Amino acid sequence: MDLKASLSSPVVADPLPTLALPSAVMTFTTPTSFPSPGLYLNTSKKKPLPAKLEEVRTNGWFDLMMASSPTRKRQIKDIVNDVQADDLDLQYHNWMVDYPSALTSFETITDFAGSKKLALFLDYDGTLSPIVDKPENALMSDEMRDAVKHVASLFPTAIISGRSRDKVFDFVKLNELYYAGSHGMDIMGTVGKTTESNGVECIRSTDSQGKEVNLFQPASEFLPMISEVYKKLGESIMDIDGARMEDNKFCVSVHYRNVAEDDYWKVFQRVNAVLEDYPYLKLTHGRKVFEVRPVIDWNKGKAVEFLLESLGLNESEDVLPIYVGDDKTDEDAFKVLKASNRGFGILVSSIPKESDAFYSLRDPAEVMEFLKKLAAWKEQST
Numbered sequence: 520m521d522l523k524a525s526l527s528s529p530v531v532a533d534p535l536p537t538l539a540l541p542s543a544v545m546t547f548t549t550p551t552s553f554p555s556p557g558l559y560l561n562t563s564k565k566k567p568l569p570a571k572l573e574e575v576r577t578n579g580w581f582d583l584m585m586a587s588s589p590t591r592k593r594q595i596k597d598i599v600n601d602v603q604a605d606d607l608d609l610q611y612h613n614w615m616v617d618y619p620s621a622l623t624s625f626e627t628i629t630d631f632a633g634s635k636k637l638a639l640f641l642d643y644d645g646t647l648s649p650i651v652d653k654p655e656n657a658l659m660s661d662e663m664r665d666a667v668k669h670v671a672s673l674f675p676t677a678i679i680s681g682r683s684r685d686k687v688f689d690f691v692k693l694n695e696l697y698y699a700g701s702h703g704m705d706i707m708g709t710v711g712k713t714t715e716s717n718g719v720e721c722i723r724s725t726d727s728q729g730k731e732v733n734l735f736q737p738a739s740e741f742l743p744m745i746s747e748v749y750k751k752l753g754e755s756i757m758d759i760d761g762a763r764m765e766d767n768k769f770c771v772s773v774h775y776r777n778v779a780e781d782d783y784w785k786v787f788q789r790v791n792a793v794l795e796d797y798p799y800l801k802l803t804h805g806r807k808v809f810e811v812r813p814v815i816d817w818n819k820g821k822a823v824e825f826l827l828e829s830l831g832l833n834e835s836e837d838v839l840p841i842y843v844g845d846d847k848t849d850e851d852a853f854k855v856l857k858a859s860n861r862g863f864g865i866l867v868s869s870i871p872k873e874s875d876a877f878y879s880l881r882d883p884a885e886v887m888e889f890l891k892k893l894a895a896w897k898e899q900s901t
């Protein structure tokens with residue numbers, strides 16, 4: 520959707536393939552069925568990870584690790600130099616020509632939305648809560664919670680997070696939302712017309728309030744493998760000061776935010792070594808975190824499509840989905856919206872980044888302001 524240019528470019532066809540579990544969700548073709556635990560533990564098949572450290576270096580993983588989500592200390596060290604600070608400011612402002620602020624472009628957005636029904640998708644860490652050193656301290660402010668609650672009373676709203684669904688619910692504590700945890704591999708949605716997706720059946724369940732819900736868990740076969748690798752990874756990084764693990768149910772995070780820079784590489788090597796034995800798991804990289812997850816063709820973008828479909832919003836031209844997120848994994852959702860030519864992404868970033876989002880917001884404080892403005896606009900216009 521060329522929202523910035525004309526607000527009306529032609530709709531492009533959905534390029535996403537149809538999937539079917541278990542074999543078709545695999546992003547590589549060799550295995551035709553899911554291996555037994557015995558097989559996948561001792562496999563020597565080529566893993567979908569950079570094989571040699573040299574290759575890894577040239578592929579840019581090392582640079583990524585150094586650059587991702589600079590620590591506050593480093594940011595301060597950087598900005599003590601006024602000239603550098605001015606330079607960064609200028610770079611950011613230049614970048615905003617391509618990714619305008621969703622706040623300053625608010626009228627353009629609402630003009631475009633017109634009478635369309637908005638559907639909101641929100642990432643959690645770095646979007647609704649600021650990035651902090653300890654994952655368990657990434658609390659959402661009460662003011663943010665009120666803002667999310669308010670928009671959710673006006674538009675269908677979902678949180679899509681890399682965290683486990685339970686954990687993200689514990690942070691957000693709002694029953695009026697839909698939740699997708701583990702990068703969309705664990706969705707709790709409405710009991711609507713969607714009973715399956717890509718060959719995976721939804722499971723009928725009840726939520727904490729006893730309401731009937733649909734659970735969609737396309738990676739459930741991977742649970743034993745994930746808990747095994749969680750244990751092995753934990754053992755392998757145990758001696759690295761500051762490195763820590765997080766169990767996100769269908770994926771595992773290895774955090775290195777509190778590791779000395781000189782040891783970053785060691786963390787990567789250890790993770791890589793453990794994953795040598797797991798060709799059915801892949802490694803992605805977030806903000807000072809490695810994310811280990813099943814090699815199924817499922818991500819936050821697919822989760823957005825699934826939720827739109829299950830909410831009965833997928834076919835309608837009158838729906839405008841907006842996705843707000845800060846991380847690499849949110850790019851999958853930005854891409855889906857861009858390709859389907861219907862909605863758009865908003866990247867939360869205080870530094871210039873290449874993205875498939877259309878707009879930007881600097882930080883969670885600006886996200887909150889944007890949500891409040893959306894709610895006020897909706898209430899005024901009805």
Ligand SMILES: O=P(O)(O)OC[C@H]1O[C@H](O[C@H]2O[C@H](CO)[C@@H](O)[C@H](O)[C@H]2O)[C@H](O)[C@@H](O)[C@@H]1O
Nearest residue numbers: 643644650651652654657680681772776806808
């Ligand atoms: O998809 P998200 O909701 O953004 O989850 C991605 C990861 O977020 C969390 O880690 C990030 O936030 C932490 C708390 O601010 C921070 O300490 C860490 O450095 C960041 O990477 C979460 O803890 C991870 O498990 C998620 O994979």
